[in-house]
Amino acid sequence: MARIALDAMGGDHAPAAPVAGALLALQELDAAHSIQLVGREEVVRAELDRQLAGEFASMRDAAAARISIVHADDVIEMTDKPSVAIRGKPKSSMVVGLRLQADGNAEAFVSAGNTGAQMAASTFILRLHDGITRPAISTLFPTVKNPLVVLDSGANVDCSAQELVSFARLGSVYAADILGRTNPSVGLLSIGEEAEKGNAVVKEAHQLLRAAEGINFQGNIEGRDLPMAASERGPIDVVVCDGFVGNVLLKFYESVAPMIFGILGKHGVTREQISGALSHLDYASVGGAPLLGVKGVSIICHGKSSPKAIKNAVLVAMKTVESNMSAHIGQALSRAAKSEDVS
Amino acid sequence: MARIALDAMGGDHAPAAPVAGALLALQELDAAHSIQLVGREEVVRAELDRQLAGEFASMRDAAAARISIVHADDVIEMTDKPSVAIRGKPKSSMVVGLRLQADGNAEAFVSAGNTGAQMAASTFILRLHDGITRPAISTLFPTVKNPLVVLDSGANVDCSAQELVSFARLGSVYAADILGRTNPSVGLLSIGEEAEKGNAVVKEAHQLLRAAEGINFQGNIEGRDLPMAASERGPIDVVVCDGFVGNVLLKFYESVAPMIFGILGKHGVTREQISGALSHLDYASVGGAPLLGVKGVSIICHGKSSPKAIKNAVLVAMKTVESNMSAHIGQALSRAAKSEDVS
Numbered sequence: 001m002a003r004i005a006l007d008a009m010g011g012d013h014a015p016a017a018p019v020a021g022a023l024l025a026l027q028e029l030d031a032a033h034s035i036q037l038v039g040r041e042e043v044v045r046a047e048l049d050r051q052l053a054g055e056f057a058s059m060r061d062a063a064a065a066r067i068s069i070v071h072a073d074d075v076i077e078m079t080d081k082p083s084v085a086i087r088g089k090p091k092s093s094m095v096v097g098l099r100l101q102a103d104g105n106a107e108a109f110v111s112a113g114n115t116g117a118q119m120a121a122s123t124f125i126l127r128l129h130d131g132i133t134r135p136a137i138s139t140l141f142p143t144v145k146n147p148l149v150v151l152d153s154g155a156n157v158d159c160s161a162q163e164l165v166s167f168a169r170l171g172s173v174y175a176a177d178i179l180g181r182t183n184p185s186v187g188l189l190s191i192g193e194e195a196e197k198g199n200a201v202v203k204e205a206h207q208l209l210r211a212a213e214g215i216n217f218q219g220n221i222e223g224r225d226l227p228m229a230a231s232e233r234g235p236i237d238v239v240v241c242d243g244f245v246g247n248v249l250l251k252f253y254e255s256v257a258p259m260i261f262g263i264l265g266k267h268g269v270t271r272e273q274i275s276g277a278l279s280h281l282d283y284a285s286v287g288g289a290p291l292l293g294v295k296g297v298s299i300i301c302h303g304k305s306s307p308k309a310i311k312n313a314v315l316v317a318m319k320t321v322e323s324n325m326s327a328h329i330g331q332a333l334s335r336a337a338k339s340e341d342v343s
Numbered sequence: 344m345a346r347i348a349l350d351a352m353g354g355d356h357a358p359a360a361p362v363a364g365a366l367l368a369l370q371e372l373d374a375a376h377s378i379q380l381v382g383r384e385e386v387v388r389a390e391l392d393r394q395l396a397g398e399f400a401s402m403r404d405a406a407a408a409r410i411s412i413v414h415a416d417d418v419i420e421m422t423d424k425p426s427v428a429i430r431g432k433p434k435s436s437m438v439v440g441l442r443l444q445a446d447g448n449a450e451a452f453v454s455a456g457n458t459g460a461q462m463a464a465s466t467f468i469l470r471l472h473d474g475i476t477r478p479a480i481s482t483l484f485p486t487v488k489n490p491l492v493v494l495d496s497g498a499n500v501d502c503s504a505q506e507l508v509s510f511a512r513l514g515s516v517y518a519a520d521i522l523g524r525t526n527p528s529v530g531l532l533s534i535g536e537e538a539e540k541g542n543a544v545v546k547e548a549h550q551l552l553r554a555a556e557g558i559n560f561q562g563n564i565e566g567r568d569l570p571m572a573a574s575e576r577g578p579i580d581v582v583v584c585d586g587f588v589g590n591v592l593l594k595f596y597e598s599v600a601p602m603i604f605g606i607l608g609k610h611g612v613t614r615e616q617i618s619g620a621l622s623h624l625d626y627a628s629v630g631g632a633p634l635l636g637v638k639g640v641s642i643i644c645h646g647k648s649s650p651k652a653i654k655n656a657v658l659v660a661m662k663t664v665e666s667n668m669s670a671h672i673g674q675a676l677s678r679a680a681k682s683e684d685v686s
Contacts, residue, residue, distance in 0.1 A: 191586075242542075258570075
């Protein structure tokens with residue numbers, strides 16, 4: 001049994017998208033699981049009633065049994081600074097939603113709201129595993145084969161070599177627990193295969209990763225290898241980079257496919273053919289990214305999340321809870337600290 | 344009248360591709376211009392004779408009048424370290440070809456050989472403009488509109504904020520002289536529109552660029568803006584980033600389009616439709632990138648360059664010579680140094 005707290009006020013399409021996402025998720029989750037919609041009670045209640053009177057009429061009984069509303073007076077806006085989450089708005093849906101977990105009343109939190117605020121509030125309320133200085137966000141990059149775990153994708157812009165090693169550990173547990181990869185292989189993003197290629201931090205990280213225990217390090221991976229999810233040495237599951245590079249790449253990737261489809265449209269390719277290919281590249285099918293390194297489960301969704309994306313984020317939250325990912329991350333970091341003490 | 348020295352031994356398909364590229368270029372260049380093929384005389388002569396006896400039979404008279412062979416004993420291999428160019432192989436086609444320019448016997452040098460060696464040899468033989476610490480390589484990114492000038496794309500991995508400002512000056516002159524852009528607009532690649540977003544170097548560069556005279560700075564540009572060649576503030580001609588980010592992006596871009604076309608092929612899109620769109624994204628149509636910051640003209644081609652790519656690189660070389668780009672760069676840097684002295 002797991003209880004998912006969902007920020008009903010977070011995202012560009014709140015509260016409609018989170019409420020619809022919760023109802024869609026309910027259709028796929030086992031009956032033992034429940035969802036708490038966190039937000040201004042009268043607003044959330046009205047939206048839920050509206051949807052249950054319309055599109056989701058068949059869900060009335062299920063919603064009555066498994067969806068509850070947890071009131072939160074305030075809302076963190078997209079334009080608020082991250083620190084607002086902690087100091088300025090203790091009664092916001094984000095803080096109230098995360099506190100449910102800290103108080104033992106929920107097992108996970110999901111939000112499409114202000115990402116910086118969610119990171120700050122998650123770090124403050126859930127706290128970090130030992131050995132982690134800041135949480136990381138991983139993104140799944142579509143490839144010709146399986147999606148690639150890329151982290152950090154924007155939470156940490158100036159990273160030390162040690163932080164890149166932490167990302168390798170966090171990403172490996174994520175790939176194993178959420179994506180089911182066995183002994184995930186890790187590549188270090190650089191500008192050449194050779195250990196001596198890269199900027200100063202990457203060159204140092206290469207040596208640390210090579211010496212690190214418990215990481216299936218496969219050497220450097222280049223930009224050209226990402227769409228193949230493989231370097232010359234073989235398949236790669238996890239790609240490690242600083243959050244500046246990761247964020248630039250992610251945003252570029254999100255926009256280059258639409259550009260190419262636009263060009264193709266001028267060459268007689270039909271909308272149906274494009275949408276077929278687009279489904280392979282659909283970010284909404286992933287839904288949410290667990291904030292890695294916190295003690296608990298905090299799932300970050302894109303601000304533009306559709307009901308389908310929110311639904312998938314709730315399913316990711318469930319998988320994160322059921323696989324016990326957070327505990328596994330704590331164990332991996334603790335083993336790493338011990339092996340460093342010995343050596 | 345301009346004389347282009349072309350490295351006949353450089354690139355994966357040498358000497359066939361450079362020789363064919365020279366003959367293709369001759370068909371498009373004014374009769375006053377000539378090409379010097381630099382390499383082992385007997386090898387280059389045999390290849391030239393072979394092509395003039397076959398595919399290029401109609402070019403015999405033109406080749407006799409306007410193509411000469413400059414002998415060079417040695418070849419810099421793709422696996423050689425850059426320093427080899429200067430110390431180890433003074434009789435290589437690359438060093439001999441660049442010396443022609445230093446000695447007043449050629450106006451430009453073009454090579455598809457070892458890029459690191461070409462940078463080192465160009466810096467050593469042609470020397471750098473005052474105010475430049477290392478040369479930069481700019482790449483043209485295809486977009487929905489006009490190509491975007493992105494620099495640095497791999498020559499400088501750890502950059503200072505001042506170097507990013509230099510890139511803005513170099514890229515602006517390149518965009519004006521070679522691409523014909525008027526008052527080129529410059530964007531700083533970052534992870535958000537706001538001045539306070541980015542890593543430490545980028546945040547400092549933002550302030551320097553904002554204060555710099557002679558640069559049409561339009562603020563930050565994000566990864567998602569690149570395919571549009573525009574930030575929220577308007578169109579962008581030049582994007583500035585360090586060579587690590589630039590190289591990762593460039594290689595990713597080169598491989599993501601083929602991936603998408605591969606996916607589309609599975610959805611019934613025909614080879615003809617794809618090749619129509621591919622022509623829009625064809626890197627061979629650009630051909631070569633001038634090494635920016637050297638006193639003279641050194642055009643860098645991809646190692647895989649086809650005859651068409653080499654031909655286009657020779658045309659870029661001609662444009663670089665005729666527009667007087669190197670002198671304009673010197674003037675721009677000198678004006679910048681004066682305005683800094685004043686302020």
